[in-house]
Amino acid sequence: MAGSITKPKKPKSKRTPVRLRHKIEKASAAKQRKARKLAKKNPEWRSKLKKDPGIPNLFPYKEKLLHQIEEDRIRKKEEQQRRRELAKAAKSTEAQKNEGDAHMDEDAMDEEFGGEDMDDDMDEDASDIDESNPLAALIASAKKAAEQYDKELQSGDEMDDDDDDSEDESDAGVIEVQGGASSRRAYDKVFKQVVEQADVVLYVLDARDPEGTRSRDVERAVMAAAGGGKRLILILNKVDLIPPPVLRGWLAHLRRFFPTLPLRASTPAPNAHTFNHRDITVPSTSSALFRALKSYAASRNLKRAISVGVIGYPNVGKSSVINALLSRLGGSARNQRAACPAGAEAGVTTSIRSVKIDNRLTLLDSPGIVFPSTSGGSSTSTFVPKNPTEAHAHLVLLNAIPPKQINDPIPAVTLLLKRLAAHPELMERMTKVYDLPPLLGNPESGDATMDFLIQVARKRGRLGRGGVPNVASAAMTVVTDWRDGRIQGWTEAPSAVGVAGKDGVVKIADEEVMADQKVIVTQWAEEFKLEGLWGDEEGAAAAEGGNEVEMQ
Ligand SMILES: Nc1nc2c(ncn2[C@@H]2O[C@H](COP(=O)(O)OP(=O)(O)OP(=O)(O)O)[C@@H](O)[C@H]2O)c(=O)[nH]1
Structure with a gap:
C-alpha cells in the first residue's frame, strides 16, 4: 500500500485582517474628532486667535494699524499699573491711620532693628573725638545724617509687609537680591554688616553715570561708623566705556570729595564699543589699587588683617574688582582663592563673601544695593524722575x-x-x-x-x-x-563753577563740606600712597594721553 502523502502546511499570512484595520481607523478618527472638539472649547486657543489681528500683508495701512494696536495695549497696561499703584497707596494710608497711637517708640525700634548697640558704640566713639580735630564737625554731621537716614529706612520698613521673611534670610547670612522694596531691610542689614566689619570701604561707581550710582547716605554712613575711623575710596569702574576727556572731568569732580581711582576691573562684553585709554588697563589699574591697599595695611601695622569691604549698586563690577585684585596674586596663591562669581546681569552676588588675600588683607564682596534717594537729597544725581x-x-x-x-x-x-x-x-x-x-x-x-x-x-x-x-x-x-556697552552713552561731570540760583548767587553743592573734604582727600591719599597712583595730575595726564579711537 502506497503511503498517504501529507501536503505541506500553507504559511499563515502576516497581513492585518481588514476587520482589524477598519477598527483601528475608526478608533483613530474618533480620537481626532474628540481632540478637535476639545480644542474648540479651550478658551486659551480662542484668546490666542484673538491676539492675532490677522491683517493681510497687502493691506496698505497694516503698519499703522499694528502700531495703534500696540499703543493701545501699552496704554491699557499703564492705566492698569496706575490704578494698582493708587489702590496700594490708598491701602497704606488707611493702614497708617489705623495704626494711629500704636506707633512704635524709638527704643522699641532700635531693639527690633538691632541698631541700639551700634548707635551706643557710635556715641562713645563720637565722644572720644578730639574737638581740635578738623574732621570732628564733619563726622558729627555725617553721624546725624546717618541717624536720619536710619529713621527714614525704618519708617519705610513699617510699611513693608514682607519684611519678616527677608530678616530671616539675612540672619541665615544669605540675602536674596530682589528689585522690589520687600528686601530693602535685608539690603540695609548687609550694608551695615559690611561697613561694620570693614576698615576700608571701596565704593564702586559706574563710570558711565557715577553720580547715578552714588549716594550721599552711603558716604555719610561710612564716615559716621566707628567715629570716623573708616576709610572710603571711590572706585570709578568701567572707564573703558567713556572717552578720556569725560574720565578727566569725573576724576577732578569726585576727588573733591574722596580719593578716587579709575579702574578697568574686567574686559568688556563682546562687540562693546570701548575707548583706548593709554596706561589705564586691567593689570595696571588693579595693580595700583592692590598696592594702595597693601600700603594702607602696612601703615596701620595691626595684628589682624585689614578688612576691605566692596560696596556699590548692582552690576557696577564689585565682584570683578575683587577678582582683578586676586589676579594680582602669584599663580599658586591665586589658585588657592575662590574667585567671586561675576556676570553681565544684576543680582549675581547674593550674600556677603569674604576672600582672604593674605595675612594682611581680607576682601568682602557684597550684593548690590540700590539706595533710594531720601528726603535729605541722598542721591547726587541731577536726574529727577517725574513718576x-x-x-x-x-x-x-x-x-x-x-x-x-x-x-x-x-x-x-x-x-x-x-x-x-x-x-x-x-x-x-x-x-x-x-x-x-x-x-x-x-x-x-x-x-x-x-x-x-x-x-x-x-x-x-x-x-x-x-x-x-x-x-x-x-x-x-x-x-x-x-x-553691555554696545550702545555708547555717558553723563558729563558737573562743572566745578556751580549753578546760579534764583537769587543769582552761584552755589556749589556741599559747599560747606568742601574744606573738610579737602583735608580728608589729602590725608587719606597719603595713607594709601595715592599721590603717585593716578593722582590729580598723573590721572589727568594718563587720561589725556588716551586716544578716542574706538576698538571693537
Ligand atoms: N567694560 C567693562 N565691563 C566691566 C568692567 N568691570 C566689570 N565689568 C562687567 O560688568 C558686569 C558686572 O560685573 P560684576 O562684577 O558681576 O558686578 P557686581 O557689582 O558684582 O554685580 P552684582 O553681583 O549684581 O551686584 C560683568 O559683565 C563684567 O564683565 C570694566 O572695567 N569694563
Whole structure:
C-alpha cells in the first residue's frame, strides 16, 4: 500500500485582517474628532486667535494699524499699573491711620532693628573725638545724617509687609537680591554688616553715570561708623566705556570729595564699543589699587588683617574688582582663592563673601544695593524722575534690575532715546548699531520709541505670530546692548563753577563740606600712597594721553 502523502502546511499570512484595520481607523478618527472638539472649547486657543489681528500683508495701512494696536495695549497696561499703584497707596494710608497711637517708640525700634548697640558704640566713639580735630564737625554731621537716614529706612520698613521673611534670610547670612522694596531691610542689614566689619570701604561707581550710582547716605554712613575711623575710596569702574576727556572731568569732580581711582576691573562684553585709554588697563589699574591697599595695611601695622569691604549698586563690577585684585596674586596663591562669581546681569552676588588675600588683607564682596534717594537729597544725581515709571526706567538704565524683574522695558528705551537726543553724535552711533536710518518723531517726547522698536524688532528678528514686531522683546535687546556697552552713552561731570540760583548767587553743592573734604582727600591719599597712583595730575595726564579711537 502506497503511503498517504501529507501536503505541506500553507504559511499563515502576516497581513492585518481588514476587520482589524477598519477598527483601528475608526478608533483613530474618533480620537481626532474628540481632540478637535476639545480644542474648540479651550478658551486659551480662542484668546490666542484673538491676539492675532490677522491683517493681510497687502493691506496698505497694516503698519499703522499694528502700531495703534500696540499703543493701545501699552496704554491699557499703564492705566492698569496706575490704578494698582493708587489702590496700594490708598491701602497704606488707611493702614497708617489705623495704626494711629500704636506707633512704635524709638527704643522699641532700635531693639527690633538691632541698631541700639551700634548707635551706643557710635556715641562713645563720637565722644572720644578730639574737638581740635578738623574732621570732628564733619563726622558729627555725617553721624546725624546717618541717624536720619536710619529713621527714614525704618519708617519705610513699617510699611513693608514682607519684611519678616527677608530678616530671616539675612540672619541665615544669605540675602536674596530682589528689585522690589520687600528686601530693602535685608539690603540695609548687609550694608551695615559690611561697613561694620570693614576698615576700608571701596565704593564702586559706574563710570558711565557715577553720580547715578552714588549716594550721599552711603558716604555719610561710612564716615559716621566707628567715629570716623573708616576709610572710603571711590572706585570709578568701567572707564573703558567713556572717552578720556569725560574720565578727566569725573576724576577732578569726585576727588573733591574722596580719593578716587579709575579702574578697568574686567574686559568688556563682546562687540562693546570701548575707548583706548593709554596706561589705564586691567593689570595696571588693579595693580595700583592692590598696592594702595597693601600700603594702607602696612601703615596701620595691626595684628589682624585689614578688612576691605566692596560696596556699590548692582552690576557696577564689585565682584570683578575683587577678582582683578586676586589676579594680582602669584599663580599658586591665586589658585588657592575662590574667585567671586561675576556676570553681565544684576543680582549675581547674593550674600556677603569674604576672600582672604593674605595675612594682611581680607576682601568682602557684597550684593548690590540700590539706595533710594531720601528726603535729605541722598542721591547726587541731577536726574529727577517725574513718576514711578520713569524712576523704574532710570534703574533699568543703571543696570540695577535683574532682567527677569523688568516687567516693561519700553519706558527705559524712551528714557535712553531722550538722553541720547541731547548728544546727536551718540544718537547717530546708536542707530548705526542696528543699521537704521535717522529716527522719525521726537525722541525727547517719546514719539520716536515705537517706530524705533518696530525697526529694531525687524532687524533682530523679534517677530511674533504673523510677523507682528514684538516691541517688548526688541526693547529688552536695546536694554541689554546698553548694559553691555554696545550702545555708547555717558553723563558729563558737573562743572566745578556751580549753578546760579534764583537769587543769582552761584552755589556749589556741599559747599560747606568742601574744606573738610579737602583735608580728608589729602590725608587719606597719603595713607594709601595715592599721590603717585593716578593722582590729580598723573590721572589727568594718563587720561589725556588716551586716544578716542574706538576698538571693537
Ligand atoms: N567694560 C567693562 N565691563 C566691566 C568692567 N568691570 C566689570 N565689568 C562687567 O560688568 C558686569 C558686572 O560685573 P560684576 O562684577 O558681576 O558686578 P557686581 O557689582 O558684582 O554685580 P552684582 O553681583 O549684581 O551686584 C560683568 O559683565 C563684567 O564683565 C570694566 O572695567 N569694563
